[in-house]
Amino acid sequence: MSSKKPILELRNVDKSFGPIDVLDNISLNVSEGEVLCLLGDNGAGKSTLIKTLAGVHQPSSGEILMDGQPTSFASPRDAQERGIATVHQFGGTYPLMSIGRNFFMGSEPTKGFGPFKIFDRAKANRIAVDEVQKMGITRITDGDRLVGGLSGGERQSLAIARAVFFGARVLILDEPTAALGVKQAAHVLRIVNEAKKRGLAVIFTTHQVMHAMAVGDHFAVLIRGAIAADFRKGDKSREEIADLMAGGESMADLEANIENRTESHSGHAPQSNA
Numbered sequence: 087m088s089s090k091k092p093i094l095e096l097r098n099v100d101k102s103f104g105p106i107d108v109l110d111n112i113s114l115n116v117s118e119g120e121v122l123c124l125l126g127d128n129g130a131g132k133s134t135l136i137k138t139l140a141g142v143h144q145p146s147s148g149e150i151l152m153d154g155q156p157t158s159f160a161s162p163r164d165a166q167e168r169g170i171a172t173v174h175q176f177g178g179t180y181p182l183m184s185i186g187r188n189f190f191m192g193s194e195p196t197k198g199f200g201p202f203k204i205f206d207r208a209k210a211n212r213i214a215v216d217e218v219q220k221m222g223i224t225r226i227t228d229g230d231r232l233v234g235g236l237s238g239g240e241r242q243s244l245a246i247a248r249a250v251f252f253g254a255r256v257l258i259l260d261e262p263t264a265a266l267g268v269k270q271a272a273h274v275l276r277i278v279n280e281a282k283k284r285g286l287a288v289i290f291t292t293h294q295v296m297h298a299m300a301v302g303d304h305f306a307v308l309i310r311g312a313i314a315a316d317f318r319k320g321d322k323s324r325e326e327i328a329d330l331m332a333g334g335e336s337m338a339d340l341e342a343n344i345e346n347r348t349e350s351h352s353g354h355a356p357q358s359n360a
């Protein structure tokens with residue numbers, strides 16, 4: 087357990103959709119300046135858990151606490167207004183908007199007075215580019231560029247920079263590195279660390295153990311909607327985490343199995359389908 091007070095906490099949260107139980111008795115918390123990694127295979131319940139924290143779903147039972155007080159998020163907007171920024175896989179950005187517009191979306195700076203107020207494009211662009219650069223993404227220099235022309239990693243970075251700029255306290259990232267190559271994933275992991283240094287509480291889901299180990303302070307492994315393990319940095323090796331995610335099966339055994347099979351198949355002539 088961290089010595090800091092948790093910003094966000096789940097206590098015994100269940101979530102069902104009709105007869106389907108998706109989350110089972112989840113208790114977790116995250117504090118400022120800490121990265122909580124939610125690990126789990128496809129269908130484990132990671133996105134459902136995130137949506138429950140982001141105001142998309144309401145828990146079927148159990149409690150959500152913010153700063154120690156029981157609370158509920160009526161909608162994604164409600165969660166957002168209370169400092170919970172959720173970034174989905176493609177950064178929630180609009181490809182046909184410029185970087186400057188996208189950064190401010192709905193809260194653009196204006197110039198002029200009363201009915202003569204207009205969008206202050208130069209200012210929006212300058213702030214957006216500055217903030218993204220402060221996150222270490224120095225390749226973005228022109229706020230007029232369309233978001234659609236950015237790489238997946240740059241879009242993620244833009245979305246994270248935006249969340250930090252608008253004062254988010256909790257940053258929730260659902261598989262931000264899943265669709266990225268090695269270099270881009272490294273960029274995103276670096277800005278996750280940057281957000282952590284600025285005191286945000288970060289929740290990061292992934293099924294890539296290496297990505298989790300690069301940034302995580304605290305890890306929870308979800309299997310079929312329940313927490314199968316909950317541990318802190320340094321407590322488990324990469325192999326142990328991978329085995330946990332595979333539901334207790336040893337990855338080394340699985341690999342040996344796959345190798346045996348491919349060996350026993352080699353040497354045979356492919357069968358004709360004709």
Ligand SMILES: Nc1ncnc2c1ncn2[C@@H]1O[C@H](COP(=O)(O)OP(=O)(O)OP(=O)(O)O)[C@@H](O)[C@H]1O
Binds near residue numbers: 106108127130133293
């Ligand atoms: N609205 C819903 N109604 C019924 N079942 C749902 C609903 N949303 C999710 N589920 C089910 O809950 C389970 C967990 O889904 P979820 O998307 O949370 O998994 P995940 O861990 O994010 O998986 P992935 O790694 O593939 O993104 C799945 O079996 C899914 O079919």
Ligand SMILES: [Mg+2]
Binds near residue numbers: 132133134260
């Ligand atoms: Mg998911």
